[in-house]
Amino acid sequence: MDPHLLRTYVTVARLASFSEAARELGYTQSAVSQHIAALEQDLKTALLTRRPVAPTAAGARLLEHARPLLLRLEAARAEVVRIAATPAQGLTLAVTATALDRRTAGALPHAGVTLTVLPRDEVPAAVASGAADLGLVDGLAAPSDPLNLPDVAPLTARGVAEEPVAVLLPEGHPLASRDGLRLGDLVDARWLDAPGAALPLDRLRTANGSAGFRPTLRYDGADLRTLATLAAAGHGLALLPLSAARAAAGTVAVPLTAPRVVHRTELLHAGALRGAAAELAARLDVTRS
Known part of the structure; x- marks a missing residue:
């Protein structure tokens, strides 16, 4: 054809x-x-x-x-062009807004990296097409379970980090003093619909096995500080990795205790890893151990 x-x-x-x-x-x-x-x-x-x-x-x-x-044809073209244009070391990394924590960011090389923040469903396509050498994508999963990613092309995914998740609440919220929260108790709460910055509401519905989680405000950006500002102002709750939620000013992070899910980050690549990409993959494996 x-x-x-x-x-x-x-x-x-x-x-x-x-x-x-x-x-x-x-x-x-x-x-x-x-x-x-x-x-x-x-x-x-x-x-x-x-x-x-x-x-x-x-x-x-x-x-x-x-x-x-x-996508594979685009990847072949992009890789050949990239090798011809930049024979020196370099690394293009596509990430979701909450895929990088202090440990994974610390594994990045100190030079030659181009970092692009994309929506979750676009990261696999960017890697498959060759627009990015590697991808870091995150989401909700049962402990040690792989993420359910779009099937855009044959990609290799390896888990590089898992951490608890937390509900982001404004200071003074009636639930802010709790030690933990159950997702099922928050079905009827006001939520921020922020798929690029927080864990998407459809994943919350899947994790809880129910409808609900009604959005009251839609935020299409990926900036966590903006998300925290909206949450602090009372526009809705959000679910974040615990480390990101704790760093959000003007808010309180309450760990999610049920269902038993984690924030999982996976490294995506197509084909064999070479050069800076192989180096980063090795560092992330070390970081995880």
Whole structure:
């Protein structure tokens, strides 16, 4: 299959429009139609219905294969370009806002690192596409259990840190004097919806096995100080790694006692590790022990 045709197909399926895909890709609508027709002829089956534009059963199956394939092609290109452009040492690291603690940050080299903060679901794609050499992603998990990550491409994930989680409360909150809190007791509380800075509310619902956790304010940033300011002002609660919650000014961090979950951080990479990436992976393994 021609990857150019495959890329056009994925774009049309994602946007559900030939004209929108043509605009995004910089092609004419006629060229996009020709690409889809050529791919359907090659595979000898219809991939899209036209009104509305939607994948057929065969087209949906192709999408499952196409996205990882295109990511690996992008990764190959990015790695070759990076090696050619920067033969010296260098490391690009994609992280979530709460993936770095003092120990993992201390393992980073003191020079040649580019750090990019991304939403949790985008870190695996950045590593798979070659936009980042390594990823540090975090989330809620049972102790020693792996994270449930998007299946974007074959990636290696290794756990590098686990720590307790805590509920971030404003000072003076009725629950601020507690030694511990149960997640089930907070289902009807006011929560901050801050997926880029705190542990996402959908993960709280999954961990508690129930609905609830109603958001009262949406924060789309990744700055923990802003999150703490919102929590301190009474706009809602947030769940954070214990170390991050304790560092938030104007708030109180109360450990979560049930369910038994931890904040887990994993290192992601594609293929064999070399150079600075291998060095960092080795340091993080040492850090964990």
